Structure formats: C-alpha cells, structure tokens
Amino acid sequence: MESGWMQMHLSLSRALARALSAVLVVACTVFGAAPGALAAGLSVHDVSLDPCPAEDIGAQPQLKRPSGASCFVLRGSVDNPGRKTVFDTDVFAQILDASGEPVLQNRSRVGSIGDVEQGTSSFALRLAVPAGTPGPFSFSNVKARGFSAPVRTRAGEFDDLLPLEQAVADVDPA
Template sequence: MVGFLRFRNILVMGLVLLLAGLWMPMAVALTPIDISDLSYEDCPPSLADGAVVSGSMQSARCFIVTGKAENKSGKMVVNADIFGRIYDANNSNVMPNRTRLGAIEEVPPGVSEFELQIMVPANQPLPLHLKQFKASGFTGRVRR
C-alpha cells in the first residue's frame, strides 16, 4: 500500500509539473534583424517644411532612409529598434549622441523593405554615409 501511495504521489506531481509547463507563457527573446541595401533620399516637402534638429532650433534637412530587413527567425518580429551611425561628407558623425535611429513596427520572416525618417542639421555636408546598421526586436508582444 505504501508503494502504491508513493507511486500515486509521484504521478500526481509529474502531472502538475507537466500542466504547469503547458500553461507557462512563452519566453520573449530579443531577435536580431540584418539590415542591408541602405540608401536615402530627401523627404517630400510635406514632411520637410519647418524641420529643426531635435532639442534645438537649428534648421535641419529631412531624409528618408530605406533598406531591407532580413528576419531569419521564422517568426514575426515586432517593435524592432534600428541602430546605426550616420556620417557626413567630412566623416563627422551627424548624430553623435544617438545610435538608436527609429523602429520597424513589424518584420515578417524573410526579407522585407523598411523606411525611416531622420533629421540632419542643415549645415552637414552631403553625401551621407550610413554605417553599422542593425536592428533587433521581439517575437512576441512585450506588453499585454
């Protein structure tokens, strides 16, 4: 009888652990996104009118950065932050205190296109050089 009770207790504990594991929410991990084929162009006048650099009244030029984002995870990635460096024609960093440049709301599995609006001080000489771009996001919603 003691052996049967011990077996039953072990069986019940095993079922509890199994069911608890099934009810646990999936872990949400940071997923890297490869960024390639970067280019930029002037913003349309409707976006560029009255542009100023964030935190100052210095006039700015508006650009749309476009590229391709490759999600190799096989799952939808949401809220992927884009990081990178942007240099002017003199190799001066146009955003020295900032590497996070924006976000992509959703990145489906595979390769997809994205665009990002940036403001660059108007006195920075062109062309711009887009370097070290990468992105990372989550394969599930972080907040409910």
C-alpha cells in the same frame, strides 16, 4: 572536509542563480520587456539615405535655415530568417557627414519599424538632420533588433508608425 566545500560551492551557485534571475526581472521591468521576450538580430541591406521629396509634409521647406533641420529618408530591406514574427523592431545605424562626424549625436537608434514578418521586408524611416550638415552622408553598422514577443502595448494595426512614417513608407523612392 570535501562535503563542506561542496555544500558551500552549491550554496554559492544557488545564490548566484537567484541574483542573476533578480537582475533579469529588474532589467525586464526597467526596460519594459515582457518576461520571456528574447532579443533577435536581423540583417539589413540595400540601405539608402535620400532627401525627403519636396511635396512631403515632413520636408518642412519653410524651416530650411541654418538653425533648422533637413528631412531625409533612410530606406532599406530587413531579413527575418526565422519562422516567427519579430516584434517591436528598432533600426540602428551610424550615419556620418562628409568630414566623418556623426550626424545624429550620441545616438545610434534611428527609429522603429514595428513588427517584421518572416522573409524580406522593406522599411523607410524619416530622419531630421541638422541643417548645414555637410554631405554626402555615409552609414555603417546598420542593423535591426526586435523581440520574440511584443514588448509594447498594442493599440491598433499601425500603432508603431506615426502618420508621417506611414506616408513615407507608402511613397515609392523612384
């Protein structure tokens, strides 16, 4: 009697392991993650949100009207305490306006900062905030997540940054 129960239990355990493995493969396929690429959380600090400089092409002064958007730059530092690079890193944050309403509706991902080497790195992301959104802005839950292996196709040295983001990253906020 016990051996029949043990065999049934072992059979169910194997079936569950196969099902979980299949779910993992499907998730990796659907979300584009390379098999074996594990997610890594990184700490973010020294975060600021400032208007884009007037000379920044992303500021688009000709579009400053109630139906347009205002350009802001989210800057900060990210720490990678590990010994290896974290790849394809995204930054997440909840940004609120003066009345406590979310500035970026239905999204917490604010952008990609590419690969993060070991140690502390700075980042800058350009954000389009709906014009007329009352400031000052506050932010919380700022975090970064990347992978232990690349999950996107590599095209070149700056493949993760659009030309506008490259320009923002090179501009000193002072």
